[in-house]
Amino acid sequence: MFSKRAREIILKATLLGSASAAGFAAGPLMDHQQHTAYARSLYMTTESVVLKTAMNGEGSDVVVIPANEAVNVESVHQNQAWANVSWKGNRGYLHTMYLELRTVSDAAPANDAPAQASDNKQSYRKDGFYRFTTQETALRTRPSAAANTLKALPKGSDVLLIDEAGTYYQVYAEGTYGWVLKAHTEDYPTASASLSAAKKPQAQASPVVEKVQTTVWLNLRAAAGTQHRILTTLAPKVELQVLRRSGGWLQVISPEGQGWVHSDFVARLGSPSPQDPGTALPPKTLKTSTALNLRGGAGTSYEILGTVPAGTRVSATAESGSWYFVSVNGRTGWMHKDYLLEALEPSTPDPNPLDGVFPGESLRPDGYHMVARRTADLYLGAGTSYPKTGSASKGTDFLIIDQQKDWLQVYTGGSYRWTQKENLTDYGVPGNQADESQRPVVVLHTTEYVNFRAGEGLNFPIRGVLPPNTQVTLLSRGALFHKVHHNGRDGYIHKDYLKDASKPVNPTPSEPSNPGISQGIRIAPVGPKAQEDIPIQGSTEQSVSRLKVFLNGSYLNDATLSGRSFSYVIPANITRPGTNRLRLEGSSPSGALVGETTFQVNKRPIIVLDAGHGGVDPGAVYPFEGRILQEKEYAFRYTNALKNELSALGFQVIMTRTGDYDLELSERVDVARRYNADLLLSIHHNAGPPAAYGGLTLYPSTMKNPSTQAAQSESRDISELFGKAYENAGMYYRGAYRDVDVTGHTLYLTRNAQSRSILTEVGFLSNASDAQKVTSKTFQQRFPKELAQQIYDFFYRHE
Ligand SMILES: [Zn+2]
Known part of the structure; x- marks a missing residue:
């Protein structure tokens, strides 16, 4: 299911004539409409990674996959921590932290020719989303010569098309939405024309090869050019027979029919032809300026031997046209000159920190492990500005992976994280041991039936259930869980259910039922x-x-x-x-x-958090400051941040999706039902007319289960509390709405959940002011914190 979906070619974009008519009528539900553009998502490696025969770094090595390689995800395991992938005929496991979902059009993952050194804009331009101004022209507030001028656009300005009305295009140009006269704009040359006109490496002129194979997931199109229809997407290593060549395009016969592919993404098959040895050079040290392909010959039609990360030192000994013959990490091949820089400092044995760091290995030859000497906060990156993902209690064992200044990258509990060096100490350091042994033994007892878990968190497996008044020995205290020893085993118990054994046991927090009035x-x-x-x-x-x-x-x-x-x-x-x-x-x-x-x-409320969209469904997509914002990505980011905030306040938090994949709405609701959620909260971002802005909330209008009518009225109350969170965090609050909009559409999620449920739209990606907030670090920290506080107040601060 997963791999099939990853193959689908879907990108919803709110571009090209989609926004206007539907915009106001559909109101808050705007972002659920689908629009198709030409791009697709691929799972790609973020750095070199060893493919293993088993999960958790166990098993033997299959192959090293270089950075920036497209892999096919066959299945995911252990809460999406591990993926079973196939790559170039190999199959095995890797940690999903080494995978990233990237949206590409017909561009290669790694740059190796000038025509491919494209940013998002260029790839969209190829697809016809951009025009340019043919003279200085006014960007106006409305599609009329009588409308106010927002700014004057110089001749040659790049304009992203949003919509059209009469003789005007609505465009996004120089950070502003406005209208320009159609007659003052012109299309960029079509893809095939611009590609053939662009300077190409010499090898491009090599004789037509009879048979080639795809090197990446590649679109098979109806004609030569990215403006033409995609017939299907071919997997890597599919064999193609070449019929003819036109510009950078090949007409081919593929197993799935005849069509056109771009020649940059195929490699010749069969015995390699004798290669140009190039002209010898005095050896010089160069550095890659980007992730770069090492090829079998001086041209993009040659096979990719590997990909090296940016900043890798290579030694060049020959050249041919725009290509250098280089040696890198014991291998030789060809790299495009445009992506190699003169290395300023002399070559030193200092490797790129990414080199050689694989799961299960370590940078510390003399002591791979360290131990937490106090509670160690864990972060996704080397600094407190990165998201905090939890903390490890004193005594936790860490495998040391890497370091950056005062931070260490560690592997602990199945995840790679960063923590401050000062939190850790070597094993066997004198004094450390003594300190531990002098500590008095603390015995605690359980207050009720509690889970005895394998790790510090609700996501760890339950090893057993201890009855009330079971005595355990305290090993270390954590923020939420204490590490304890019981019956020959170590495990973790939520601290709320542990009491000091020296104090008299209070059987229940018995507060007799109030007879009341x-x-x-x-x-x-x-x-x-x-x-x-x-x-x-x-x-x-x-x-x-x-x-x-x-x-x-x-x-x-x-x-x-x-x-x-x-x-x-x-x-x-x-x-x-x-x-x-x-x-x-x-x-x-x-x-x-x-x-x-x-x-x-006596309960801890269960909050089910649902990050909207995911995987092949990006949700709302909108350009902002030269980037393309995707709703799914920000929804996930905010959901994750909220999870951390709520967990810190003691809530039990469950995520419907824990990675970038698609879920049916019914699957999302099922999670809430299965866990009998106290609150289901779905996080989205809206898009619509640029003038629309502000957060808003939607709550159920009807419930299928009549016993949960109270959930409905409480959802409305919580909706208003969300409003406070928006305002406290600095975003205008558009208000709370029942889940029926003017078109009578109802939201599946809130209507079918049998619990308190809210769908919230955190701002409009189509509005520059909202997009600025949504993408800002300050708001990303502040809003989840405010929201968690409001949710806490709802559950705990009632009379
Ligand atoms: Zn959405």
């Missing part, structure tokens, strides 16, 4: 409860025709009546931790009847 309705006491449905029962003094049940001020439903007895079951996911207020209201011929009580719930 009763005016004609008697409610049987409700004992302290955990995360479970709560049955209530009682009787009324007068007979009533209807008895309404309210929990914490929200109407749940009517109780079931049987004579003067009643019963009702409160769903677990509508309660809150701590004191809950229950109220029953009925009316009898002699007047209103009321019964009230309170009860305790």
